[in-house]
Amino acid sequence: MDELRLRxxxxxxxxxxxLGWAGGAVAQQGGxxxxxxxxxxxxxxxARAQGLAHGAAEFPVLSPWDATVLGEDGKGWNGKDxxxxxxxxxxQAEGFKVVPWxxxxxxxxxxxxxxxxxxxxxxxPDVLQRVLVEERAAARGxxxxxxxxxxxxxxxxxGGRGLRPENTLPSFESGLDQLSTTLxxxxxxxxxHVSLIWHDQFLNPKSCRRVDGAAYTLENRVYVRDxxxxxxxxxxxxxxxxxxxxxxxxxxxxxxxxxxxxxVAVAFAKQEGLLxxxxxxxxxxxxxxxxxxxxxxxxxxxxxxxxAAARAANAAKVRFNIETKILPYANDPAGASVAGxxxxxxxxxxxxxxxxxxxxxxxxxxxxxxxxxMEARVEVQSFDFRTLQLVEAQYxxxxxxxxxxxxxxxxxxxxxxxxxx
Numbered sequence: 001m002d003e004l005r006l007r008x009x010x011x012x013x014x015x016x017x018x019l020g021w022a023g024g025a026v027a028q029q030g031g032x033x034x035x036x037x038x039x040x041x042x043x044x045x046x047a048r049a050q051g052l053a054h055g056a057a058e059f060p061v062l063s064p065w066d067a068t069v070l071g072e073d074g075k076g077w078n079g080k081d082x083x084x085x086x087x088x089x090x091x092q093a094e095g096f097k098v099v100p101w102x103x104x105x106x107x108x109x110x111x112x113x114x115x116x117x118x119x120x121x122x123x124x125p126d127v128l129q130r131v132l133v134e135e136r137a138a139a140r141g142x143x144x145x146x147x148x149x150x151x152x153x154x155x156x157x158x159g160g161r162g163l164r165p166e167n168t169l170p171s172f173e174s175g176l177d178q179l180s181t182t183l184x185x186x187x188x189x190x191x192x193h194v195s196l197i198w199h200d201q202f203l204n205p206k207s208c209r210r211v212d213g214a215a216y217t218l219e220n221r222v223y224v225r226d227x228x229x230x231x232x233x234x235x236x237x238x239x240x241x242x243x244x245x246x247x248x249x250x251x252x253x254x255x256x257x258x259x260x261x262x263x264v265a266v267a268f269a270k271q272e273g274l275l276x277x278x279x280x281x282x283x284x285x286x287x288x289x290x291x292x293x294x295x296x297x298x299x300x301x302x303x304x305x306x307x308a309a310a311r312a313a314n315a316a317k318v319r320f321n322i323e324t325k326i327l328p329y330a331n332d333p334a335g336a337s338v339a340g341x342x343x344x345x346x347x348x349x350x351x352x353x354x355x356x357x358x359x360x361x362x363x364x365x366x367x368x369x370x371x372x373x374m375e376a377r378v379e380v381q382s383f384d385f386r387t388l389q390l391v392e393a394q395y396x397x398x399x400x401x402x403x404x405x406x407x408x409x410x411x412x413x414x415x416x417x418x419x420x421x
Contacts, residue, residue: 039421066100119153123162125178156180170262188224195283210239226336239278
């Protein structure tokens with residue numbers, strides 16, 4: 001029997017594991033014993049082994065699609081479905097955190113909390129905070145349950161895009177206003193090797209408009225790989241709202257872009273010399289913005305706000321969960337012209353890459369994290385596990401999040417062979 005010692009969320013865990021096939025090993029912690037093959041368990045054990053080999057400071061985190069946690073009946077893994085769902089308690093018994101994405105429905109939030117997940121990624125951190133208030137009221141007198149609810153990670157997806165246009169300084173301000181404990185965001189890499197914050201491989205016309213008023217459509221879209229940060233911030237403002245008939249049930253009817261709602265972003269944009277608080281931002285600028293936000297409420301114009309102390313304290317320690325937006329597909333031809341590329345389907349996931357490669361993603365993002373001294377407050381997440389393997393090998397102080405969808409996807413040839421289930 002081997003003994004693994006690694007840090008998980010600030011706690012040093014000792015996990016005893018009987019060696020064998022990853023999916024069928026027996027894990028013991030605190031008297032709990034579970035057995036049987038499960039692809040999610042197998043993935044995380046393989047990822048942990050990689051991290052150990054490179055001296056990783058913490059266990060990797062599993063960030064699964066919430067449907068694979070809750071299942072069709074909304075109750076989660078019951079011990080009978082050995083491989084199709086995420087066994088939250090079993091993973092936690094081995095020291096792995098489980099933080100599902102992306103949950104906006106209060107009933108589903110309560111179901112996930114009933115399963116004991118470590119955090120929830122949501123477009124509506126304000127709704128999640130209200131659910132947590134209700135859960136704490138219902139748990140009055142139950143010290144264990146209250147302690148659990150106090151440490152649940154409230155993660156604002158794309159800054160909390162349910163209230164502000166996504167991945168912008170105002171969305172991050174809104175996420176901080178809701179006292180989110182983690183800001184989740186996405187990155188691409190520009191021509192000048194900077195981690196630009198954006199979800200799509202191109203600056204999406206559904207979200208962005210040109211400053212000069214010229215038409216901007218999918219046909220003349222600009223990929224992040226083909227533009228510099230300075231060009232992006234001089235050319236585009238990404239303040240379009242995502243609601244109405246065009247977006248249907250997938251829209252956000254409470255989303256607003258009124259700058260009166262974003263005083264910190266307005267003040268910060270003025271300090272940084274930005275055309276608008278809604279220009280595309282980048283990772284190091286986000287770190288500066290968060291520090292600026294804390295000072296704004298600690299000693300600046302926001303110091304008289306009723307929640308000033310709580311906002312300043314939370315922003316000073318808020319974490320960042322940053323995704324590398326690359327998929328393990330073939331690259332499109334290099335170059336700025338999109339004339340030979342198919343027009344992407346609206347809101348569809350790409351089937352090719354028009355991005356830089358995995359190493360360039362890691363160099364840009366982890367370089368920014370390290371230069372800013374933020375290794376202790378940032379996790380790198382991805383569906384493309386190649387980037388996570390590089391982070392673990394080259395930046396072992398930066399924790400990793402393994403984003404997953406269906407259990408079938410863990411068998412795909414697109415996964416590194418060492419992680420395939």
